[in-house]
Amino acid sequence: MSQTQPWCFPLYIRHSSKRLPPRLQPLAVSHYSLVNSLGRGTAATLAALREQRSGLRPCDFAGVTLETWIGKVAGLEEAPVRADLAYYDCRNHRLAQLALEQDGFAAAVVAARARYGATRIAVLLGTSTAGILETELAYQRRDPASGALPADFRYAGTQNSYALADFVQRWLGLGGPAMVVSSACSSTAKVFGHAQRMLAAGMIDAAVVGGVDSLCLTTLYGFNSLGLVSSQPCRPYDAARDGISIGEGAGFALLERVDQALPGGALLLGIGESSDAHHMSSPHPEGLGARMAMQRALDSAGIAAGAIDYINLHGTATPANDSSEDLAVTGLFGTATPGSSTKGATGHLLGAAGITEAVISLLAMEHGFVPAGLNTAARDPALHCDYVLENRAAQVRRTLSNSFGFGGSNCSLVFGAAD
Amino acid sequence: MRIYVEGIGLIAPGLPDWQAAAPVLAGTVPYLPAAVVVPASSLLPAAERRRAGVPVKLALAAGQEAFANAGRDPAATATVFTSSSGDGENLHRICEALAGAEREISPTRFHNSVHNAPAGYWSIATGSREPSTSLCGHDASFAAGLVDAFAQVVVDQVAVGLIACDHPYPEPLNEQRCIAACVGVALVLAPQATPRSMMALEVHIEAAAGVPTVMADPALEALRLGVPAARCLPLLAALAHGTAARVDLGYVGALQLRVLVTPC
Secondary structure, X not given: OHHHOOOOOOOOOOOXXXXXXXXXXXXXXXXXXXXXXXXXXXXXXXXXXXXXXXXXXXXXXXXXOOOOEEEOOOOHHHOOOOHHHHHXXXXXXXXXXXXXXXXXXXXXXXXXXXXXXXXXXXEEEEOOOOOHHHHHXXXXXXXXXXXXXXXXOOHHHHXXXXXXXXXXXXXXXXXXXXXXXXXXXXXXXXXXXXXXXXXXXXXXXXXXXXXXXXXXXXXXXXXXXXXXXXXXXXXXXXOOOOOEOEEOEEEEEEEXXXXXXXXXXXXXXXXXXXXXXXXXXXXXXXXXXXXXXXXXXXHHXXXXXXXXXXXXXXXXXXHHHHHHHHXXXXXXXXXXXEEXXXXXXXXXXXXXXXXXXXXXXXXXXXXXXXXXXXXXXXXXXXXXXXXOOOOEEOOOOOEEEEEEEHHHEEEEEEEEEOO | OOEEEEEXXXXXXXXXXXXXXXXXXXXXXXXXXXXXXXXXXOOXXXXXXXXXXXXXXXXXXXXXXXXXXXXXXXHHOEEEEEOOOOOHHHHHHHHHHHHOOOOOOOHHHHHHOOOOHHHHHHHHHHOOOOOEEEEEOHHHHHHHHHXXXXXXXXXXXXXXXXEEEEOOOOOOHHHHOOOOOOEEEEEEEEOOOOOOOOEEXXXXXXXXXXXXXXXXXXXHHHHHHHOHHXXXXXXXXXXXHOOOEEEEEEOXXXXXXXXXXXXX
């Protein structure tokens, strides 16, 4: 394979680097919040999952003429960001603000701030497209003579990826480390890894992780250019699946050291990251990178595959993703571990998929059920994992959540509950 | 906690590689600004080489040099990529197309639009399946990358390649966010001293006590201020000097990084 050609390095010093990743010190997931097309707050997402109800609808966004379905969050047009942060006002940050206001999340951060101090809480967030919608719209209003962007365009408050962390940090009144991870659709899974490392290194005492992606023209027309957008509500693992439905959403979690976990409270047990080394926009056909990420997540949690009770699959409903993920999952777990993609309910939230599906995994544990994958009429007989089509009551003690992105960026998370 | 710099890569105006840059940054050779010649990467398969944008080429050039200097196998090494603004030329073309009647963008433009494009191309070029992340901290993007790379080396006890790149936006975005030049920089960082170790580093997050360390040469100082990826220049200068030094890098908000550089 040409990708692995040996190149110009005369001599490698061989290091004994092939050891298992160190066992992760679990982290307490103390609080979390969600907003997506299923509604505002984790209760709205939980209710929709319970009712097996999808938030997808025919695309009616920004004059887009594509025949597709979207997961749109209602009411953003009427919900500007807090007046003192108007410089940051855009669809992405409106969505961020909505999620900060749900589930008592902001109050939990205020309490943590009192405990640790504002500079000891990091804000580590993911987004793939940030506030690019503002830039797209500004390009429609360029000065006809000079080509200049309109005077109300705010680059650092909207377009730059860091704007999200900057906005959320200011909104929460924090002053610690902050950054944005932008690794496409794995972004808000990978933020858990960043928080874990910074906590373990003693740089911080807590972290606000999560992130946001909002509807924009770039992703709708971009995925369409790749032939990856379905004209129907997306059907993960269906034999006739033909692409994604794009959605928008936001989610946040407050991570602290394990001694802060309440009995029965959610824990992050493991993280596995890998790269595909294959292609910019197609997954490795055998799911090598995906399998590696899942294996590393299990290793870092110190558990075997059989200890996972539910897998929240990446399950985008593209033919390539679902088949490569299925090979990776069945290769590692066999065919008995229940799994589903919740993208039939939310759509593909792209950079926000990781945090959204992490929180859904926590809801499955807390409420004792395996959520069904929606819209799938007939499971693809070529796929062999136990893809769940009706909600199942079950004791879910440990979950694994997969997020894979463009550029071959893979991240798997393992969650459990404190004793 | 100390980590060890094993290799450095650099491509910047008048600083075509680390070998040429080291005496300039050490102050023994004068700095002469010159346009960056962005090389096509010899590492990429032909299809990817054609598709790669300027930031990808900068990242691969710097990364390749740093790993070659370190004598470390990139296929077995985790990476941290960081950039303020990603591929600005590509963004401009997409926004232009989306403002037109057809709203047609090419698949290549779209997949190049992800902030982790350099990481994706690097993984394909090197065959690395190791963990990789792609960060943004606006003007503090290099500092954000250094913090994560340091934490990863210390906590996971693995080597990490830190690769930063930035390039100018075309107009009209340039008027909104001026990035003065093309810069790619890479450090290979390791948890233990090896025969290739050049210097040791400690990174501390502190409340900003003063101004960041500046470059004595006015043209290098202009480069430092003009390109987010070049905010690392005082650190590179300390590494080039090869003596114990303290470097303060601007970080986010009211924080800065105190980086202690010591011979190993």
